[in-house]
Amino acid sequence: MTAPPWTWTYEGYYPEEERLREALCTLGNGRFATRGAASETPPGPVHYPGTYAAGVYNRLTSTVADRVVENEDMVNLPDWLPLRYRMRPADAPAPGPWLTPDHPQLTGHRRTLDLRRGTLTRWSSYEDEAGRRLTVTERRLVHMAEPDLAVQRTVFTVEGWSGEVEVAAGLDGTVRNRGVARYRDLADTHLTDWETGAEDDGACWLRCRTLTSGITVALAARTRAAPRGGTVRTAVAPRRVWRLHTVPVRPGTPATVDKTVSLHTSQDRARTAPLAGALAAVRRAPAVPRLLASQHRAWQHMWRQVGLDVPGEAGRILRLHVFHVLQTLSPHTARLDVGVPARGLHGEAYRGHVFWDELFVLPYLNLRFPEVSRALLSYRHRRLPAARRAALEAGRTGAMYPWQSGSDGREETQRLHLNPRSGRWLPDHSHLQHHVGSAIAYNVWQYWQASGDTAFLHTKGAEMLLEIARFWASSADWDPALGRYRIRGVVGPDEYHDAYPDADRPGLDDNAYTNVTAAWVLSRALDLWRTLPEARRRPLFERLELTREEPQHWDDLAHRLYIPYHRGVISQFAGYERLAELDWAGYRARYGDIRRLDRILEAEGDTVNRYQASKQADVLMLGYLFSPAELAGVFGQLGYLLDDDIWQATVDHYLRRTSHGSTLSSVVHAWVLARVRRDDAWGYCEEALTGDVADVQGGTTAEGIHLGAMAGTLDFVQRGMTGLETRDRALWLDPAPLPQLSRFGVRIRFRRHRDIDLRIHADRVAITVPESEHAAVRVRLRGRPFTVAPGTTRRLDLPDD
Secondary structure: OOOOOOEEEEEOOOHHHHHHHHHHOOEEOOOEEEOOOOOOOOOOOOOOOOEEEOOOEEEEEEEEOOEEEEEEEEOOOOEOOOEEEEEEEOOOOOOOOOOOOOOOOEEEEEEEEEOOOOEEEEEEEEEOOOOOEEEEEEEEEEOOOOOOEEEEEEEEEEEOOOEEEEEEEEEEOOOOOOOOHHHOOOOOOOEEEEEEEEOOOOOEEEEEEEOOOOOEEEEEEEEEEEOOOOOEEEEEOOOEEEEEEEEEEEOOEOEEEEEEEEEEEOOOOOOOOHHHHHHHHHHHOOOHHHHHHHHHHHHHHHHHHHOOEOOHHHHHHHHHHHHHHHHHOOHHHHHOOOOOEOOOOOOOHHHHOEOOOHHHHHHHHHOOOHHHHHHHHHHHHHOHHHHHHHHHHOOOOOOOOOOOEOOOOOOOOOOEEEEOOOOEEEEOOHHHOOOHHHHHHHHHHHHHHHHOOHHHHHHHHHHHHHHHHHHHHHHEEEEOOOOEEEEOOEOOOOOOOOOOOOOOOOOEOOOHHHHHHHHHHHHHHHHHHHHOOHHHHHHHHHHHOOOOHHHHHHHHHHHHEOOOEEOOEEOOOOOHHHOEOOOHHHHHHHHOOOOOHHHHHHHOOOOHHHEOOEOOOOOOHHHHHOOHHHHHHHHHHOOOOOOHHHHHHHHHHHHOOEOOOOHHHHHHHHHHHHHHOHHHHHHHHHHHHHOOOOOOOOOOHHHOOOHHHHHHHHHHHHHHOOOOEEEOOEEEEOOOOEOOEOOEEEEEEEOOEEEEEEEEOOOEEEEEEOOOOOOOEEEEEOOEEEEEOOOEEEEEEOOOO
16 A cells, blocks of 8 residues: 555554654754654653754763763753653542553554644553553644744543543653763763742743753743643642643543643743743643644645655655754754754754764755755854864864864864774774865855855855865975875765774875865865955955965965876775775675674774775765766866766776765765666665665664755755756756656755746656746756746757767
C-alpha cells in the first residue's frame, strides 16, 4: 500500500526505536524545537525529551583523561511536555497506575507526523485486568505563527467504565544534557537558580538561568479541562510545577485537557522580562482550536513558498526533509543571531555547533527564503572580530573562521574526542579545517547571485570575503623548487586524514580542495576590488587598512597555487599517492559496516592516516561547488588542465576509496555522478534520502537529524538535476534528470521574482514566471539564451548535450 504523501506514521511501540522516532518527530518553528518524546515518561534509557532554543548555549568545564577541557553546548531547556494520566474508576477502591507506553497495560500505539499542518499526533490504548479500556490521543504543535507558543491537546475516551481520569500536567526543570552517550563523561548540568510558582488564574510557571552564559529561561503553562466537574490543584516543587486535574469520564463522552505553553528567554528581542512575557503570552493565547487553525494556515503559507513536486517515495522523503529544515531555519530565524546547527534543533550531537553545513543549506534557502540566508550570513559577520583575533593568534592576517562555532565565534572544536569502539580519548585536530572560511565566502557570493542583494555584498559580504582572502594570502608560502605557492598544515573535508603517517605534528600540505577554493576566493575578492563603487570602496578599504599591494599578491596567488596530481588524477593532498592501499574487501568482510573506518583502525592500534581511504568526498567536493565549466576555468587560471578524462579518472579513483562515514558524502557523490556517470547516481541519491529516516549510520540520527544532508537532497533536486546556476543576472539551466526521477517540479525565488516554477521532463523544461511589474527573466538553457516574461510559461526542448 502506498504511504500517504503528507504524513509520517509509526505503528506499534518499540523501545529500541524510540529515540530515533523522537528525533524524526521533532516539532519546531526556527526559534525553538521539541523532540517528539512521550509526554508521560521522564528521561531515561528509552526516552529523551529535549527542547532547544536557537542560540541558547552554555559553557562548562570537565576533567577528561587527566585534562581539563571546556565545551560549549546547546542547552536542553526545561521540559514542557510532562502530562501523566491514570484511570480512576468509580467502582475501584483506588486509582490505577500511571500509564505510559512502557506499561504492560498498553494494547496499541501509533505516532503520526502531519507535515502539511505541522502537528504530531500520538495515540495509545490501554486495558486493565478488569477489561476497562482507556484511549489517549495527544495532538501537539510548536506554533509556526506564534513562535513562543506550544500546545498539547489530549483527548481521553473510555470503554467499559465510568469515573475520572487523573491528569498531571507540568513543567520540569530537572533536565540535563544527557542525549549523547559518548558525552556522558562530561559535565552536563547547564541550568541553575530554578524558581517555580502558580498564579491565581491557574497559570503555572518555571524560571531558571544557564550556569555560565547567564541566559534567563522562563516557561508558563495554562491548562484547561473539559468536561468540568472535577477537581484542580497545584503542586509546586523546587524544580517542577504541576497542575493536577481530575476529569469526569464515561463511555461515549470524551474528556479533553488542553495545555498551552509559552517559552521566553532573556535573548529575545523587543520582549519584556522572560517570566512576565511568558505569563502574558499564555494568558492572551487563543483557545486551542484557534491555535490549531492558525498553525495550519502558517504551514500552508510555507508549503506554497516551497513548491516541491517530486513523485513517489522520493517526494515523500523530500517533504520530510523540507519540514525539518524549515523547523530549524524558518522566517523567524531571520530575526535571531544564530547560525546553522549541524544537527538541527533536534538533539545534542555536535553540541549544537555550527560547522560548514551552511554550504549545503544556504544554496537551498537562497532560492526560497533569502531573508533567512542573509540572517545566517550576518551571524558570521558578527563573529568576524573573533575570526580576526584567531588569525592573529595563529600568526596570520585576515579572518580565520572556526571549524566549530557557537555563541561568540571562538573555536569550539574539542581538543579530545572519544572513540566509542576503543573507549579511548584521542586528540582532535579538526580545527585545522580552515576551508570553512572558503565555504562562508562561497555562500556570500551565491547569496548575492541568487538574491541580487548588492547592499549586503558591498558591505558585510565584502568585509567577510576580503578578510577571508587575506587569510589565505597570509597562509600561502612560496616554494621556489615548485615555482608555486603552497598552503601547509591543514585538514580537508575528508577528515580521516589529519596528519602524515608517523609525523610529529598534525596537518597536511596542499589539500586540493582547500587550495582550489582558496584560489576561487582570491579571484572573487579581486572582482570586488575592481567593481565596488567608490563610495563603498574607500571607507571599507580604509577601515580594513587594505594596501594597494595586497590585491597584486592575491592575483599572483590566484594563478600560482599548487594543486598536486598523481597518475593522471588530482591528489587529495601532497604525498597522497605514497599512502598504502586498504584491503577494503577484507574490512567489509570482517566488520560489515565500515563507514567509521577511522574508529575501526584506531581500535586495532592502526590509523587511517596510513591509507588511501576517505571518510567523505574531498576532491570531489569541487564538483559539488562548481559546474564543470567553472571548475575547468579555475584549474585553467591556475595553469592546470582539467578535462573530462582527468575528472572522470579522478571520480573513479575516489569512488573506490571512500567509506561514506558522513551523511554529506552520498549527497555529493549523487551530485557529481549525475553529470559523469548517471546510471550510478541513483544509488547515492537513495542513500542520501534515507540517511536519517533509516538511520543508516546506526544510531546517530537519534542524537539529532543531519541538517546539511537533508538540505543537500533538496538542493540536489533544485540545482543538481536542473543544472541551475544564478549568475550574470540570469538563470542558467543544464538539466540532468536521472532515469528514476525524470519528471519533477520546483519553485524558486530569483531576485525580484517570486514563485518561478520549473518543471523538468526527460527532454524538455517548462518555466513559468508569475505576473509582476518586473522585467522578463533571462534564462540560458545549455548556453542558449531565452527570456520568459512575467505572466507567461515557456516550454523549451532540451538541446543535445
